[in-house]
Amino acid sequence: MKRKTYALLVAALALLAAAATGTAFAVGAVGGGDSDQEPAVILTEPTPAEAFAQKFKEQLSVTAGKPNGIEAGRVGITSRVRGANPDGARLARNSPNGGGIFVLPADEGVCIASDSGVEEGCYEEATVSASSVICAPGLPGDQVEVFGVAPDGIDKLTVVLADGSERTIAVERNVFVYRASKEAPRPLEVAWTTAAGERRAVPAHVPEDFRDGRCANPADPTP
Secondary structure (H helix, E strand, O other), X not given: OHHHHHHHHHHHHHHHHHHHHOOEEEEEEOOOOOOOOOEEEEEEOOOHHHHHHHHXXXXXXXXXXXXXXXXXOOOOOOHHHOOEOHHHOEEEEEOXXXXXXXXXXXXXXXXXXXXXXXXXEEEOOOOOEEEEEOOEOOEOOOEEEEEEEOOOOOXXXXXXXXXXXXXXXXXXXXXXXXXXXXXXXXXXXXXXXXXXXXXXEEEOOOOOOOOOOOOOOOOOOOO
8 A cells, every 4th residue: 555655645746846847748558558567757848949939938928018028048039930820830940050940830920040049030021131140148159040931832042241252041941041141242132033933032131330330120110
């Protein structure tokens, strides 16, 4: 009897710990149903998308009333992605500075957000859309980044630079990222070729004065 009581206590404590952390679990008997055996507790780690969704929800409340507040070392939730639905998050690719970049459904279009808070934006049109960031806690001060989304069927894009040169970048699960030194030519456009062979492009949204040392993101509203 004492052995069974102890086993039940261990299982109960495991269930409480799992509920507090959001970890999925399963409880079963070891040994094919022998009632004298202690129950086995099998813990299952959340997927990267599930873990991100939980952090996203927590940060929505933490950053309420702070439309442009980004703190280093946490999920950056700004006004640009507050309309996203974290329950539908899926991992698209890794961010250049570590962690994942996730695609989230929204009422109109899709949003992307990342563990670092560098890549954030929402897009309404079902076509290539780009954003840029020149200053963020997870972005080295001497670098610039262009990122965004592309519809199914596009697996590569071309970043057109101010000196006329071009850089080909990959699209991974509908998300692209281009990061370069601020000493490199300014990114002007993100271009692609349609199935009909037509070349199209959208602005990269990198401001002309992106090297002047100011800390701002052109996609954010002015505080």
